[in-house]
Amino acid sequence: MSREYIVRVPVATIWTNPEAPRKIDEKAVSYPLEMKDWLKEMTTEERRLLCDNNLVQSQVLYGQQVTVKEEKGEWFHVLVPEQPSSKDDGGYPGWLPKNQVISREKTDVTDTTASVAVTAQTAWLYEGTEPVLEVSFQTRLPLVNETEDWITVKTPDGDRLIKAADAEVIDSQEESENVNGEKLVETGAAFLGLQYLWGGMSGFGFDCSGFTYTIHRTFGITIPRDASDQARQGELVERASLKKGDCLYFAKEEGQGRVYHVGMYYGDNKMIHAPSTGKGIEVVEIGTTKYDKDYCTARRFW
Template sequence: MIDQTFEQFSDELWITAVQVATVWTNPQSTREIDLPGIGNPTNIDEWIGRQHVTSLSALCDENRVQSQLLYGEPVIVTEVADGWAHVIIPTQPSHKDERGYPGWVPIKQLKKVAKSEWKRSKAAVVTDKFAWLETDDGERFLKTSYQTHLPVKKEHADRVEVITPHGQLFLKKNAVTLFPTTAGLNKQDGSAIIQSGEQFLGLDYFWGGMSAFGYDCSGFSYAMHKANGYQIPRDAGDQAMNGKEIQDDQLLPGDLIFFAYQEGKGALHHVGIYYGNGKMLHSPKTGKQIEIIDLEGTVYEKERCLGRRYWQGAEET
């Protein structure tokens, strides 16, 4: 269950106020090429379109990016300095901080709101790859990513009125799923996790990516579980330390499989989703796209080290 309650917050919330806010290692991590991704509004399509393999690789190799936030995602702000906010992300569990994933975002990409205004009995989650927030008269306002969650104010015939950092706006009903805020999304089985992931085949890998604009390997597994009612850790190392351990001969579609250097005995470096029949669905690395591959005969076959299951079968729910 993705729990959308806000008990860990004070009477005021800091909410992500751009389509995607990248969470940086520190305020010095950004470069000129990153300007479309650190403003308000952001233009994530332009930002990614500007990149080349070298600049994309540097996001990881130079430890620049940690994670990302989606529009409307709440954070805890622990420090503000020189236009930047140090944040904790409660919706992204991590060993780095027991409260959630830490990092830095430009303060202009956040907005403070009253918890009483944001907390509603029902929420809408974007289930299309992208959905446009619209004004009352139907004008497109903001392109939001898959799995963007927003509080529902009112249901209309073909649209849902949602509360946003920019006031009341609308999402088309056929692009979202509505769910009770306190109960969260219904838990689905492993085959549903696979089905969610298949729609992103061909999408370019993006280090730190947590949106339909681009996922990294653990961001992809995190988001596909989130879409099916499970909150799992954000990073592959933490994902490998939790869940239920599954032996190779017991793997089922939707399970996570992990890979480590030195033929599975060294440092863990990758996670994918088991597809069934010896195949894996995964977001590989910079310069590659989300794909389904046969593990046999690949480097992944030699480096496979662990399987974990987070989803539940019908007999467990």
């Protein structure tokens, strides 16, 4: 029988199986999590192997819910309901350490109309005047109270404070009404230079589809987690009719094979994207890249 759990680390990595983490990944499967140290200590080649050896599937943010399907030792096989996937109707599947989640029944995190979304690349949660946890962009937590300088939120660890400058109070009913392509591109541009991370879904690092997924989520739009699934949904847009914020998909065999990459149209035949391991988020002219010949389709979700 499935059970609901809440992520209690800033970013929980979803692994392909419990055997996937290497010695270098110990800080990524720990509690407390040492996210920045993990990323800093990995070489470019070690980062690349997360993809090449199919070690990592996705990530989940602090306070997000996962559904546990089964247990294996110190690991849970989970689904991420907020990340649609053709792999499972219940959400994106994979494995995470038990120590990085807490049973929903043991938390005070409840669903409310208003929630608080982190708008900074990363931001600190405070207990009193003490910074206690650095969380990611688009971490969403229920609102308790707000003043001019501080917002109080409910977390898996109890009530915490976040600087008002690092977050915004959102109403889920109004959210998607305020989006357009210009805003999507502007939001994405705030991450220029951020290093690519395979499976990345946070302000600590994105992969290509994690980037487009998260930018849309900022405005209350949920799109599939993977590029191949995204390419089959949304409104089809002809290449000659592209607008800023449209998602561009690229496939093997000069656009006829498997979709392997996604970027977001930036205007003037340019795109903003999370390219590959060893590179940061960038804006490139499509016609000058290897992707141009592999152009497959474009989709609009806004």
